[in-house]
Amino acid sequence: MSIGTLARAVLGQKWFPLFGGWYRAVFVDLKKVVDCLPPLPAGSHVLDVGGGDGEMINMILPRYPGVEITMLDLSPRLGSLLSPESRKRVRLLASTSLRDYAQTEHRFPDLVLVSDVIHHVPVEDRCAFLSDLRLVLGGHATTLVVKDLEPGHFRSILSLLADRYISGDRKVSLVSRDSVTALVKATFPSAEVRSTKLFDIDRPNYALVFTIDGLNCR
Numbered sequence: 374m375s376i377g378t379l380a381r382a383v384l385g386q387k388w389f390p391l392f393g394g395w396y397r398a399v400f401v402d403l404k405k406v407v408d409c410l411p412p413l414p415a416g417s418h419v420l421d422v423g424g425g426d427g428e429m430i431n432m433i434l435p436r437y438p439g440v441e442i443t444m445l446d447l448s449p450r451l452g453s454l455l456s457p458e459s460r461k462r463v464r465l466l467a468s469t470s471l472r473d474y475a476q477t478e479h480r481f482p483d484l485v486l487v488s489d490v491i492h493h494v495p496v497e498d499r500c501a502f503l504s505d506l507r508l509v510l511g512g513h514a515t516t517l518v519v520k521d522l523e524p525g526h527f528r529s530i531l532s533l534l535a536d537r538y539i540s541g542d543r544k545v546s547l548v549s550r551d552s553v554t555a556l557v558k559a560t561f562p563s564a565e566v567r568s569t570k571l572f573d574i575d576r577p578n579y580a581l582v583f584t585i586d587g588l589n590c591r
């Protein structure tokens with residue numbers, strides 16, 4: 374059992390969310406991440422890949438009340454920190470991969486959010502992860518937002534150590550903005566990328582926004 378799982382069990386439903394929020398704040402200011410998302414028109418469908426506890430969604434929904442959100446995660450524990458209001462409005466697909474989604478769901482996302490997930494995907498599986506996203510899109514255009522941490526900074530080293538020794542993910546490996554761009558472009562060659570202000574306002578966190586047109590996916 375990892376230290377993180379133990380802390381969750383010991384602190385319980387009452388104290389873990391509070392403690393988890395403080396812990397998370399050491400590494401990222403989620404409000405600043407949400408500030409950097411592209412505008413989300415009412416009715417748009419957001420696919421939150423590797424959604425985890427759902428803290429980000431708790432911040433997105435009050436700001437964009439008209440969006441529809443699907444969270445998927447390889448983990449069976451998904452959305453455990455969603456507020457009761459958020460929970461009513463989110464579809465949860467636990468123990469589900471992008472490939473599973475592509476094979477069973479026929480809802481195409483207007484925005485795909487991949488926040489602090491790629492550094493958990495083993496390096497040798499990252500191309501396949503993006504190829505599975507291409508299957509999900511099935512030729513449809515989308516906006517892909519990748520939020521991650523730039524290696525080589527004090528906070529990113531701390532985050533890496535926390536992921537390894539507190540969350541217990543020994544395969545974690547940070548991924549730079551250049552590597553993410555290269556990975557996405559290898560799968561979606563004509564994707565356009567733009568950087569957001571996140572790196573300037575909450576370094577070493579960054580958020581890249583990729584515009585993937587329908588032709589990219591065929």
Ligand SMILES: C[S@@+](CC[C@H](N)C(=O)[O-])C[C@H]1O[C@@H](n2cnc3c(N)ncnc32)[C@H](O)[C@@H]1O
Binds near residue numbers: 423448489
């Ligand atoms: C650090 S958490 C990030 C949670 C959330 N996205 C956020 O930013 O608050 C990473 C999550 O990615 C999930 N994950 C890792 N690899 C994945 C994959 N290949 N497909 C889907 N989820 C994945 C993990 O189970 C974990 O819940």
